[in-house]
Amino acid sequence: MAVDTNYRAGIKLQFKNEWGSFVATLLRFEYALKQSGYLKYDKLGASAEAGWAVFAADLGPEFLGKCRAIPELAVLFVSPPRLLKVDKDQKVSWKKARAVNSVGDFFQVIKDIQTNLFHGEQRVHGDRDSQLIEAAQFALDFTWQEAIKIDGNLKILRFAAHFPFQQ
Numbered sequence: 001m002a003v004d005t006n007y008r009a010g011i012k013l014q015f016k017n018e019w020g021s022f023v024a025t026l027l028r029f030e031y032a033l034k035q036s037g038y039l040k041y042d043k044l045g046a047s048a049e050a051g052w053a054v055f056a057a058d059l060g061p062e063f064l065g066k067c068r069a070i071p072e073l074a075v076l077f078v079s080p081p082r083l084l085k086v087d088k089d090q091k092v093s094w095k096k097a098r099a100v101n102s103v104g105d106f107f108q109v110i111k112d113i114q115t116n117l118f119h120g121e122q123r124v125h126g127d128r129d130s131q132l133i134e135a136a137q138f139a140l141d142f143t144w145q146e147a148i149k150i151d152g153n154l155k156i157l158r159f160a161a162h163f164p165f166q167q
Contacts, residue, residue: 036162064100080132083098106139
């Protein structure tokens with residue numbers, strides 16, 4: 001399945017590798033979400049954090065079914081990244097992966113990939129890491145494609161307007 005990736009052309013020009021493009025795209029998503037009013041907390045003075053759950057709700061529950069049907073995204077559902085958790089004596093170890101039962105969970109798995117990429121084990125990334133990063137990038141590309149199809153949602157329109165890098 002081919003999806004349009006032109007919306008992130010500025011990122012592709014600045015980052016020539018898969019992980020850089022993925023992280024830059026994810027962070028640009030978060031910037032656009034915040035700028036368009038998709039906020040985790042809307043209380044005056046609160047830290048401005050991207051409201052992925054609110055965005056997920058606007059995409060609708062059918063979005064998750066569409067994602068489950070895409071072969072390029074299967075690894076995110078079948079074998080998502082494990083999570084680094086605190087053990088006793090303040091040691092940490094890799095634990096069971098997050099289950100994807102909602103659109104919010106789906107986006108959290110994508111954020112887990114980014115977190116593990118930079119905060120996980122500091123070693124050369126193998127084939128599994130590449131597979132997860134490529135799936136996560138595809139997920140963001142597909143999300144963009146589906147989001148901009150939604151008519152009449154002012155937040156999504158503002159999200160789309162805030163995403164591009166200014167030349």
